[in-house]
Amino acid sequence: MRTKDSGRFVKISGIGSYVPERILTNNELEKMVDTSDEWIQTRTGIKERRIAADNQATSDLCVLAAQRAMESAKISRNDIDLILVGTITSDMPFPSTAVIVQSKLGLSNIPCFDYNVACSGTQYGIELASSLLTGSRKYRNILLICGDKMSSVVDWQDRATCVLLGDGAGAMVLSVTENGEENSIVDVLLGANGGLWELLFLAAGGSKEPASFKTVENRKHFLRMSGRDVFREAVLVMQSCAQEILSRNNMTIEEIDFVVPHQANLRIITALQERLGVFDEKICITVDKYGNTSASSCLIAMDTFVKSGKIRRGSKILSMGFGAGLTWGAAILKF
Ligand SMILES: CC(C)(COP(=O)(O)OP(=O)(O)OC[C@H]1O[C@@H](n2cnc3c(N)ncnc32)[C@H](O)[C@@H]1OP(=O)(O)O)[C@@H](O)C(=O)NCCC(=O)NCCS
Incomplete structure (x- = not known):
């Protein structure tokens, strides 16, 4: 950048x-x-x-x-x-x-x-x-x-x-x-839709509902998620932000060496892979070993593929994230 x-x-x-x-x-x-x-x-x-x-x-x-x-x-x-x-x-x-x-x-x-x-x-x-x-x-x-x-x-x-x-x-x-x-940051695209915050949240312990015996009793200090809705949104949003960032940089998926999607669910990653047309050898997956590690998931996946020698200096990476908020983002990087 x-x-x-x-x-x-x-x-x-x-x-x-x-x-x-x-x-x-x-x-x-x-x-x-x-x-x-x-x-x-x-x-x-x-x-x-x-x-x-x-x-x-x-x-x-x-x-x-x-x-x-x-x-x-x-x-x-x-x-x-x-x-x-x-x-x-x-x-x-x-x-x-x-x-x-x-x-x-x-x-x-x-x-x-x-x-x-x-x-x-x-x-x-x-x-x-x-x-x-x-x-x-x-x-x-x-x-x-x-x-x-x-x-x-x-x-x-x-x-x-x-x-x-x-x-x-x-x-x-x-x-x-x-x-x-030496520039590594080709472009970043971010977005959010606060209208959908109720799909994934942790209700209590903040100013809206401070911790009390009742919040503990009602298990409100744990995260809650509408899994099916989050699944659908994750696929749609990560697909569209990947396509938008490629298009506004006049790039095609073929020019990308590695795709690092948020590691939430292998089925979400596979759906994205199919919709974007990404070959197996280009997709970075760690969800099998670590599950969804939230904010760190893309960095952990990227680091794993750097350490294994697959991502090298000069590799072009497309990374997409998606999470509670809802928030999303895509980045094109030259490692
Ligand atoms: C959570 C998720 C794995 C559930 O998979 P799914 O195929 O959508 O499953 P459903 O929610 O439709 O549930 C199907 C059934 O499995 C059951 N089920 C849910 N979790 C289960 C589990 N761990 N073990 C066994 N059964 C389970 C449900 O109760 C439901 O049973 P029912 O049909 O009798 O009601 C999936 O929706 C998902 O990955 N969502 C996105 C999660 C995500 O990415 N979160 C973080 C975003 S950053």
């Missing part, structure tokens, strides 16, 4: 991710709710997911992903001049998870803030970081982190949602460059 005549471009200097060690399998879930490994695999493609330890908060997942991204960027933490955290499971309502991450990384003074767009965190974060880097002239290296401990907001008695989600974090270091050849 480049602001007109600014001579400033944005490159992806490094990427990293972290998933907790604890694996929760479908067979274990069979013992917790009325479900089966067969149902989960057929309807979602998920085989297992990762669950954070009790003493691991979202900030801890974010710190580990951030350290790996800085290592991959070969920059010291002291070179970071702003931290952004995309999360819907902040350590606490305030302060932001970003300031806690700052402190855990041993940094101080640099600006830090959270943003809340659920599973479109990667695309919104890239847009935010790129705009700050090219527009403000104040920052050189931004640490973008997306992380969620979804296990802390999942109702472990609700079989329709608890089988879907997992914990994890992904991070990217985005840096200013004056060399247009």
Whole structure:
């Protein structure tokens, strides 16, 4: 991305991710709710997911992903001049998870803030970081982190949602460059439809309905989702934003090397693959191993394919996100 005549471009200097060690399998879930490994695999493609330890908060997942991204960027933490955290499971309502991450990384003074767009965190974060880097002239290296401990907001008695989600974090270091050849951010397209917020939400604990014995009794501190509606919207919206961003950049899907969709459900990914005409070898899938890790899902998938050597420097990536809000986004990147 480049602001007109600014001579400033944005490159992806490094990427990293972290998933907790604890694996929760479908067979274990069979013992917790009325479900089966067969149902989960057929309807979602998920085989297992990762669950954070009790003493691991979202900030801890974010710190580990951030350290790996800085290592991959070969920059010291002291070179970071702003931290952004995309999360819907902040350590606490305030302060932001970003300031806690700052402190855990041993940094101080640099600006830090959270943003809340659920599973479109990667695309919104890239847009935010790129705009700050090219527009403000104040920052050189931004640490973008997306992380969620979804296990802390999942109702472990609700079989329709608890089988879907997992914990994890992904991070990217985005840096200013004056060399247009190094530019990584071709374009980002974002959107939202607040009219559909009731399809996916967590009702209590905010200013509208503060925590009380009643909210706890009514299980209102857990997320609720209209699965079928969300499924339909996810396919329609991710398809249309992918087509729009390709078209406004005069590109075709054939010019894209890797497609990194939000990892919510293998059936959603397959439907997108068919509608967009993406070959199997170009589609990045991690939902089988990690489930839906919310904001971090695209960064974790991207990092997994970078680490496996498939995505390389220069690879062209199309990434689409979709989440509670409803929010959505698409990004074309040159890794
Ligand atoms: C949740 C989801 C997997 C359900 O799949 P589906 O094929 O739409 O299934 P339905 O909701 O129609 O439910 C079908 C049946 O399976 C049952 N079911 C739901 N979860 C189940 C589970 N874990 N195990 C067994 N049965 C289950 C339902 O109760 C329903 O039973 P009924 O027909 O007797 O009422 C699917 O809708 C989905 O992936 N939605 C999008 C989720 C998502 O992406 N969320 C995050 C967005 S960022």
